[in-house]
Amino acid sequence: MDIGRVSVVDVMELPLLNDLYQFTMAYGYWRSGRHREAAEFELFFREAPFNGCFTLFCGLEETLRFLLDFRFSSADLEYLASVLPPSVDRRFFDYLETVDASEVTLAAFPEGSVVFPREPLMKVRGPLLVVQLLETTLLCLVNYASLVATNAARFRLVAGPDKRLLEMGLRRAQGPDGGLSASKYCYIGGFDCTSNVLAGRRFGIPVAGTVAHSYVASFTSTDEVQDQALQPASGQEGGVDFLSLSQSWLAKVCHLLQIPPQSTNPGELAAFVSYAIAFPLNFLVVVDTYSVMMSGIPNFCAVALALQDLGYTAVGVRLDSGDLARQSVEIRRIFKLCGERFEAPCFGTLSIAVSNNISEKSLKLLTREENKIDVIGVGTHLVTCTLQPSLGCVYKLVQVNNQPRIKISEDQEKSTIPGSKAVYRLYNCSGEHLPATHPCWFSVCTGLLLTTHYWTS
């Protein structure tokens, strides 16, 4: 059975990933003989996102790739002809077939630059028809890339330099490509790694991840660990019965922690044992499937101690619910206790990872509290940019044939400043940047040095 394919965009189709009105306008330009007039558009945003004062400019690399490939196929033009009015002169499509971006000049900030409102992030010069046709795709490539990179940078600023940040938002992104973009630009924004395997392959981003609740819940009894043998790290012959070894450690751990052994979940122990057998060098498991303190942590400690007996060092735990800061402190205390009581140095280096619908706000609260967290996984609020899910970049015509152009608008803030501009970064006499709320640019047409402050006051 062939029912087609998942509707991800094919790179060859990008020139049609465009608003129809770009083509009707292109025809208007062509019909009035103005299609080759020299035009300049600026791509900018009017306000920094998330009530902040900066944005990381991203999407330049994709833009360059898009421009290099910008060309219409016969099939594209055939479809266009079918949706434009029949009155459109067929020679227009012959002309479009010859169009590419070879005459376009792009001036932009470097990828990842810190940028401010109303600065031209990109200045796009070229034949009027071509630079008009680029608008939607350029906005599409820059808007979300810059927004999510900025969001990631804000999470990084809140978390501080020492926490390890994992992006894990694929399942909540706007479809397959939204997820891929999110992983790429969160990495640029300051995250350390992603859960997204394809992003790892495509962009060389470190990938991370171990085990979900479903894995733990899939086990109900220790009978389900079918192959219970684990070979010691030294590689010596003969496997050890790892389940029995873990069970014997569990009794000791429960005694130390004064937990009734029957409170621990045997399915969870089975899951941990099986996972340790599969990944003896990478044992990090989620500990809140049933009860963190009454089951997850004692089961984890037992398996970590059994691993140590065989010469392996456990990696850590992940928490996905409850009061993450408080639990991390309590868990660290238990690790210290186990490490001392059982002479287990591995307990000194264990990692505590957390996740649970973390937002910038909850991360702020979390990092203000006492906590012993090493790794933070962020998904939904990172990739969907809940606080402000759109950057709102626009692409405005500023001059044609070296003559400035203005749009006035009924809404004052939507009016544009005419003419080509140059962006300056100003420093005070101590060599410090002027405050980010006062970026400056120079209007080539009016000769005025403008600042956002000046403009908005």
Place this chain on the structure above:
Amino acid sequence: MDIGRVSVVDVMELPLLNDLYQFTMAYGYWRSGRHREAAEFELFFREAPFNGCFTLFCGLEETLRFLLDFRFSSADLEYLASVLPPSVDRRFFDYLETVDASEVTLAAFPEGSVVFPREPLMKVRGPLLVVQLLETTLLCLVNYASLVATNAARFRLVAGPDKRLLEMGLRRAQGPDGGLSASKYCYIGGFDCTSNVLAGRRFGIPVAGTVAHSYVASFTSTDEVQDQALQPASGQEGGVDFLSLSQSWLAKVCHLLQIPPQSTNPGELAAFVSYAIAFPLNFLVVVDTYSVMMSGIPNFCAVALALQDLGYTAVGVRLDSGDLARQSVEIRRIFKLCGERFEAPCFGTLSIAVSNNISEKSLKLLTREENKIDVIGVGTHLVTCTLQPSLGCVYKLVQVNNQPRIKISEDQEKSTIPGSKAVYRLYNCSGEHLPATHPCWFSVCTGLLLTTHYWTS
């Protein structure tokens, strides 16, 4: 120069568009010999989005396509081997090479169904390893599709059945594919058309769009209309000087409206004239580039009257700023006045289209006020789902080998109800649905008829 390509997802890469932990878990299952155990996962959401009571379930078609193609290439497996720990048994990758979704059974609501919290939207049964590996991609395909379709349906409910709704969010979506998904699922949710040309081609959605401010601003004088001739609709020989005709009408319109002729912008008139020459049968232009009442509307009326002289009927205007409802009423009044004074029947059928960062809330306000709006274009708030940019669907294991599985969690609302379930729609004796806040499902494992009300109380 070859610097690669824009990073849109290739359909062949979809099986790797996955969280790494699905693969580590898959290895854990395989290593403990449990990979072929019969498992069932449920895909559901815990709360309806936007503080509403319903969701439109979408993404089924894409899911089916994904399942039909689900297979790992040698290159996929090579990359996987490079990111999983070196301790992983190579035979696992040989096994993965044989895996597909042919043993998976999917039970789901029909595409576009109205669904409620905690109902299984999809029940996915099959070998434990395979159904585990499907989690992330299924969530990615369903979450945003359902969210944006639901958002579109809410805009439709607010707008009522008579307004024409245009989706125009491509430039603010999460990258190319986010934009494509948005267009598709907004159409399913009740929009009439999209600005997205590729969505038109791919899915057969009607596309719409005419002209932006940049087109209008690109003209500064009537000298720029290089070819001023327009042939009458009757097709009779010889073009009419359409610019002069429009100018003579402009004088009459200004007199009627008591507007000083010098208040109208000649560049705007040139833009309208050129656009009318290009699209005499489809003349709809944006009228707020300079001043709606002092320039845009008189210029539009003049060109519409000139078109009528040649036997064409103008289509309408678009407003993109200011008080849309109030302006639409005033514009309709002017259209009526012109229609009567100049005996121009075309003014009785003109369309008023609006856009301007319209949200569900602003649409509500707009539709409550007196207005004469026919078409509403919605972008950012529609495709980014500003009110709640994530649906939060989850995919939870409910049984293995016909034995129910539960996850308890430190957060009560994250606990799951074990066992396979059947969904019922209950009706009262008058044949009406029971309130949507009380959906019911039947737990196969406990024999209990459950309702959301029951569960949350």
